[in-house]
Amino acid sequence: MSFDPQKYTGALTVGELPEGGIWTEPGSSLMRKTGDWKTLKPVWDKNKCISCLTCWAYCPDSCIKIEKALNEKTGKEDVKNAGIDLEHCKGCGICAAVCPPKVAAITMEKAR
Amino acid sequence: MTDTIEIRWHGRGGQGAKTAALLVADAAIATGKLAQAFPEYGPERMGAPVKAFNRISEREIRVHCAVEHPTIVLVLDETLVDSVNVLEGVPDDGTIIINTEKSADDYRQKLNFKGNIYTVNASGLAVKNIGMNKPNTPMLGALVKATGILDYKKMLDDTKHKLEKKFKNKPEVIEGNVKAIQDAYEEVKK
Amino acid sequence: MTVTTKLKQITVARTGNEAMAEAMRQINPDVVAAYPITPATEIAQIFSAFVADGLVNTDMVTVESEHSALSATLGAAAAGARAMTATASQGLMLMAEIMPIVAALRLPIVMPEVNRAISGPINIHCDHSDTMFCRDAGWIQIFSENAQEAYDNVLQAIKIAENPQVHLPALVTTDGFIISHGMETIKILPDDDAREYIGAYKPNYSLLNHEKPITVGSIDLQNYYFEHRIPVIEAMQASKAIIKQVGKDFGEKYGRAYDLLEKYKTDDAETALICLGSTAGTAKDIVDALRAKGQKVGLIKIRVFRPFPVEDLTAALSTLKAVAVFDRSDSLNGYGGPVFTEVCSALFNSAQKPKIVNYIYGLGGRDIDMHQIEAVYNRLNSIKDSKDVGDIVSYLGVRK
Numbered sequence: 001m002s003f004d005p006q007k008y009t010g011a012l013t014v015g016e017l018p019e020g021g022i023w024t025e026p027g028s029s030l031m032r033k034t035g036d037w038k039t040l041k042p043v044w045d046k047n048k049c050i051s052c053l054t055c056w057a058y059c060p061d062s063c064i065k066i067e068k069a070l071n072e073k074t075g076k077e078d079v080k081n082a083g084i085d086l087e088h089c090k091g092c093g094i095c096a097a098v099c100p101p102k103v104a105a106i107t108m109e110k111a112r
Numbered sequence: 113m114t115d116t117i118e119i120r121w122h123g124r125g126g127q128g129a130k131t132a133a134l135l136v137a138d139a140a141i142a143t144g145k146l147a148q149a150f151p152e153y154g155p156e157r158m159g160a161p162v163k164a165f166n167r168i169s170e171r172e173i174r175v176h177c178a179v180e181h182p183t184i185v186l187v188l189d190e191t192l193v194d195s196v197n198v199l200e201g202v203p204d205d206g207t208i209i210i211n212t213e214k215s216a217d218d219y220r221q222k223l224n225f226k227g228n229i230y231t232v233n234a235s236g237l238a239v240k241n242i243g244m245n246k247p248n249t250p251m252l253g254a255l256v257k258a259t260g261i262l263d264y265k266k267m268l269d270d271t272k273h274k275l276e277k278k279f280k281n282k283p284e285v286i287e288g289n290v291k292a293i294q295d296a297y298e299e300v301k302k
Numbered sequence: 303m304t305v306t307t308k309l310k311q312i313t314v315a316r317t318g319n320e321a322m323a324e325a326m327r328q329i330n331p332d333v334v335a336a337y338p339i340t341p342a343t344e345i346a347q348i349f350s351a352f353v354a355d356g357l358v359n360t361d362m363v364t365v366e367s368e369h370s371a372l373s374a375t376l377g378a379a380a381a382g383a384r385a386m387t388a389t390a391s392q393g394l395m396l397m398a399e400i401m402p403i404v405a406a407l408r409l410p411i412v413m414p415e416v417n418r419a420i421s422g423p424i425n426i427h428c429d430h431s432d433t434m435f436c437r438d439a440g441w442i443q444i445f446s447e448n449a450q451e452a453y454d455n456v457l458q459a460i461k462i463a464e465n466p467q468v469h470l471p472a473l474v475t476t477d478g479f480i481i482s483h484g485m486e487t488i489k490i491l492p493d494d495d496a497r498e499y500i501g502a503y504k505p506n507y508s509l510l511n512h513e514k515p516i517t518v519g520s521i522d523l524q525n526y527y528f529e530h531r532i533p534v535i536e537a538m539q540a541s542k543a544i545i546k547q548v549g550k551d552f553g554e555k556y557g558r559a560y561d562l563l564e565k566y567k568t569d570d571a572e573t574a575l576i577c578l579g580s581t582a583g584t585a586k587d588i589v590d591a592l593r594a595k596g597q598k599v600g601l602i603k604i605r606v607f608r609p610f611p612v613e614d615l616t617a618a619l620s621t622l623k624a625v626a627v628f629d630r631s632d633s634l635n636g637y638g639g640p641v642f643t644e645v646c647s648a649l650f651n652s653a654q655k656p657k658i659v660n661y662i663y664g665l666g667g668r669d670i671d672m673h674q675i676e677a678v679y680n681r682l683n684s685i686k687d688s689k690d691v692g693d694i695v696s697y698l699g700v701r702k
Contacts, residue, residue, distance in 0.1 A: 010525065021407065023520055134315075
């Protein structure tokens with residue numbers, strides 16, 4: 001089977017489904033925007049963040065974005081925190097909880 | 113069913129009644145006949161009475177129920193004669209072969225049986241040739257001599273072949289078994 | 303059975319378990335995961351000797367329970383392997399949780415299974431309670447009358463299960479001890495011919511293919527579960543034609559043809575027995591004996607219980623006057639055995655149907671002898687033209 005993720009309706013018929021209930025399209029969770037589920041949203045302060053990436057390791061929905069940036073002192077590439085994917089973040093607050101207290105770069109605020 | 117020969121084996125768990133039945137079926141099939149061999153499994157343990165059966169025929173055997181009226185009965189342990197009705201369902205012209213040191217006449221009175229009684233000291237022959245009290249293979253020799261249901265030479269060849277597979281690393285066991293069968297074939301008496 | 307064999311086959315003496323292990327050796331599965339249980343232990347035990355002797359290329363996985371055995375087999379099959387296991391009775395019951403998952407994942411696992419009573423009380427002997435307990439698990443169920451059929455059915459089950467129109471798991475059963483431990487004369491195919499017949503397995507998908515990652519066994523709620531069950535249901539319906547075709551081809555190639563049902567002397571029969579497994583052989587001899595006395599009797603053996611051969615059965619029963627359904631298990635539904643209730647439901651919408659009675663027999667390995675079967679035919683003879691059939695469900699050979 002092949003289908004266009006852009007046209008995915010969430011209501012495929014018997015004949016359109018792959019055999020055995022398997023799912024053949026990798027990354028299909030990208031299609032499912034869960035960002036509007038949250039009542040609290042994480043707010044990230046770029047200036048406070050030290051890019052320890054603890055939140056990246058803990059986030060259950062892989063919503064901490066990262067980027068590579070050149071470190072002028074060492075001349076090597078560092079991995080830096082690049083904010084939060086709010087389209088998929090469900091607002092669980094784990095990132096804020098694990099952010100080191102001395103840093104406190106992520107705080108939870110009312111989502112709507 | 114009239115052209116099917118039915119056999120019942122009486123033994124005690126560990127004596128090889130089931131193995132003997134399998135060897136008879138195997139030998140019968142090797143000589144071009146059709147055959148069945150099956151044990152009657154109970155909660156058997158070493159020494160408990162067990163039964164095994166054969167059917168041998170020229171035609172396809174379809175029945176899968178117990179043998180009720182065997183024409184041939186083999187008794188691997190003579191003490192069973194006192195505790196089990198070894199002649200149950202056997203017709204008057206049937207044949208019983210008993211592993212014993214006693215003579216057929218001794219048993220004729222005891223069993224009150226009009227048919228053919230054969231005796232052979234299968235245990236003695238097994239101890240002498242194999243070094244263990246495994247009377248099942250010598251009983252094959254006695255069976256073939258007494259009833260002629262199988263070709264002696266073919267049965268001997270097939271059994272030897274089968275034992276060669278099982279005791280690949282123990283040639284003395286194979287030779288002993290073959291000798292025990294040959295001795296029993298010679299010594300079984302009416 | 304046709305006598306003409308177009309191929310040189312080998313006549314051997316084999317027990318049912320040996321015959322099934324022999325078929326597994328020729329199939330040479332990629333993975334076998336198994337746990338021992340009487341009376342099926344020998345199948346995996348003999349097969350493990352083939353593995354040790356290097357006669358097959360199988361990865362043999364010894365596990366700690368039947369639940370694990372089928373789980374490991376499922377995992378191997380999802381990875382794209384041809385995978386098999388074997389069990390009986392309580393072992394099958396422990397596999398029961400995994401069985402419908404195998405079917406839903408459309409994995410063509412073939413499992414030799416030996417029919418044995420289920421506890422309690424504890425019993426190791428033949429009846430069909432274990433297999434019937436798993437009858438709605440989405441597995442094809444093929445019953446074997448003797449060791450020959452056990453061998454032939456295991457080979458055919460691979461062709462059936464792996465057919466792209468089917469892709470369902472299959473159980474091939476023999477009757478515990480009666481067939482599993484009974485030695486009989488059978489014909490087996492030469493290894494090369496068997497391997498050519500079986501052919502290579504082309505899995506539908508593989509979990510291990512990192513070029514094409516997939517999700518297997520995901521959660522499926524109100525929005526999709528129903529749509530995902532329909533193909534399993536349709537595959538079971540479609541498998542009837544495939545089973546027939548595979549059985550016909552097998553007959554043309556090797557001289558032993560198979561169908562969903564075996565009809566024995568039913569063409570002009572007035573009464574017939576319906577049964578499964580080893581009892582059919584005994585009943586055939588009774589049919590011959592009664593026919594020699596001029597009675598118009600026949601036998602219908604249900605070889606394939608899942609899928610249930612509704613169309614063939616209703617056609618076969620349309621000309622009969624009275625039928626006795628033999629069940630080697632009781633449904634504990636307060637109304638007879640599973641074969642009986644399914645035969646009755648198949649017949650309900652037929653215009654032409656016989657009088658029908660049910661006999662539960664042989665529970666826990668209780669022997670069924672020829673006199674008992676003959677007595678049932680005599681009863682059918684007496685009720686075939688009468689209005690009153692008497693007891694609809696009877697228990698044969700029990701002390702009451």
